[in-house]
């Protein structure tokens with residue numbers, strides 16, 4: 001499975017559109033448990049950026065764009081582009097940040113914009129009925145896109161295989177962090193960091209290209 005078949009892509013899109021329609025522009029509206037965990041994820045992903053200088057950032061699977069707001073609150077100097085499968089998410093993002101002049105939002109699964117950095121929070125977790133083998137192919141293909149769209153580096157998170165069995169769900173994908181670390185080292189850069197020390201049932205990979 002090199003790309004998500006259109007029918008499955010629609011199901012993933014419907015899954016998240018339903019979340020935001022039910023819970024609104026809140027952490028639960030993008031399927032997270034709390035604001036604290038949503039921001040904790042951002043803190044890990046943003047470690048990829050050299051925050052001392054202006055930078056551009058792609059946010060792949062941006063939801064309602066809360067990362068943009070979080071970065072503004074931190075007074076970072078940046079240009080932001082958010083992408084999401086869900087048109088509903090993108091409409092809400094555009095409305096929410098209509099007065100900002102350093103962000104843009106695009107709907108769809110493909111993006112060709114190249115930025116200094118690309119981050120992706122939570123786009124590899126919900127596999128629905130796919131097998132692990134098929135989803136792994138899709139995940140690797142997606143990670144190649146993150147690489148292609150970033151000049152200085154990229155970062156993503158995935159649920160970890162080191163989760164407690166009793167909490168694991170059949171429709172979610174639990175990745176082997178060592179496999180993804182090795183894959184990133186061999187395919188993208190010698191400078192890769194695996195963060196698995198921040199208390200959530202997931203890990204974050206940072207791939208530094210320069």
Ligand SMILES: C[S@@+](CC[C@H](N)C(=O)[O-])C[C@H]1O[C@@H](n2cnc3c(N)ncnc32)[C@H](O)[C@@H]1O
Pocket residue numbers: 012013016017030031032038060061062063064065066067083084085086089108109110120121122123
């Ligand atoms: C778990 S939510 C997280 C949203 C946001 N990153 C955050 O942390 O607030 C994942 C988002 O990624 C989007 N998404 C999932 N797969 C995608 C894909 N292949 N291309 C673009 N967006 C995708 C979903 O529509 C959803 O809004």
